[in-house]
Amino acid sequence: MSLPSLAELSDSLRVVAIPLKQKFRGITTREVVLFEGPYGWGEFSPFVEYGVEESSRWLAAGIESAFVGWPAPKRDSIEINATIPDGTPEEAVAALNFFQGCRTAKIKVAGAHSSLDTTRLIEIERALGDSGKIRIDANGSWSVDEALKQISAFYEVLGNTLEYVEQPCATVREISQVHEKLSVPVPLAIDEGIRKEGYTRDLSDIADVAILKVAPMGGVKNALHIAKELDMPIVVSSALETSIGMRAGLALAAALPNLFGACGLGTVDLLGGDVISHSLVAEDGAISLRDVAPSLELLDRWAAPSDRIEWWQHRLTTTFEFLESR
Ligand SMILES: [Mg+2]
Known part of the structure; x- marks a missing residue:
């Protein structure tokens, strides 16, 4: 470039x-x-x-x-997941309500409110209703043993509503051990592990889904290249950008040949303001591609x-x- x-x-x-x-x-x-x-x-x-x-x-x-x-985009509308930060069950349900029409919720676990994680998951599952999907993101907090225990426990509660668990442990090596030993049918997604190590090789033997973000990958073109190398279904996620940065995430999601379900590109809703007048936020659970410019x-x-x-x-x-x- x-x-x-x-x-x-x-x-x-x-x-x-x-x-x-x-x-x-x-x-x-x-x-x-x-x-x-x-x-x-x-x-x-x-x-x-x-x-x-x-x-x-x-x-x-x-x-x-x-x-x-x-x-060039391959699709003109991107399905969006709700992103639920760590917090109390009440805060989690309030956060879900920002994401209009989203049928998939990604919930941060293993944070300061980890003792309430199960209650939060149950509350969100109830709020989503039938056909809702839940993803859990541990941000690398667990050891291999903790991950095996926690993922099994969450599967007990959520069953097939649990779509995948993201970055259960800090390293790719630990995640591969969890992948090997896990006795419940819960797919694993790899997120920060891709950036911190080894994203130039095929990781399909240790995880089922890869999370890519445009800014930390150096742009849409680079992210597409990495997606090709990884050779597994991709979820595009964001890094708390305004609608201007989010538009690049949508461009990646629109261009990917192997997109997996809803993307974590609804986080403009977490900001108390934006730089464009009609923000890129989910409407009926999706965002349509359009040009954006700040006001x-x-x-x-x-x-x-x-x-x-x-x-x-x-x-x-x-x-x-x-x-x-x-
Ligand atoms: Mg993540």
Whole structure:
């Protein structure tokens, strides 16, 4: 990918700070850089603790959106799953209600409220009603033995409503052990394990589904390439982007030949605001592909404080220089 100049990125640069409806990933405000190119807008929003190499993939994805464009879509509407953060059962049901018409819920487990996980799952299953599907995401929290025990226990409660368990353990090696020893028919999905290790090989012998996100993979084209290497059904997920970043996730979901069910691209609903006036959120459980551009009024409303704008300008420069040097 040929890069624009830093000046081209900076010309249209805006930094926004949007409050979250509920604490997620330990943060309460989402800071995002946006810039415009000939193909539209791009988002650069690596989490603040990320180093320059990791951040450079997010920048490459944002540049692709604005200056390169995406492959032709194979479908024009993407089914969406609800994303339910850690919390009490009441908070979980409230979160589910943000996702209008979604029949699949992905629930974070093994967090601070883990003693309430089973109750939350039962409450969500009830709220979804018949034909609802539940996915569980442990974010690598369990040991192999804990995973075997927990997955069996959740299967006891949910039966075939349990569609898969995502990233039960931290490493690909541990997940492969769970895959081998698991005595209940619950598929396993691999998420952060793909980015942290070994995504360049076929992982179909150790997991059943792979989760891909556009920004950490360096863009739609790179993610499509990785999907081809992985050679298994793919669920596209997001990283708490605004509608601008989410549009890239939809572009990946639309272009994938082997998409598996609903995608985790409904997370604009977790933000307390957005930069476009008609947000990319699920309607009747799906999002239709369309062009998006920020509204000036919303860019002004969510403008970050000046010290944070400076911080992000510096980070963009450092990350751009890193990307350019590769
Ligand atoms: Mg995950």
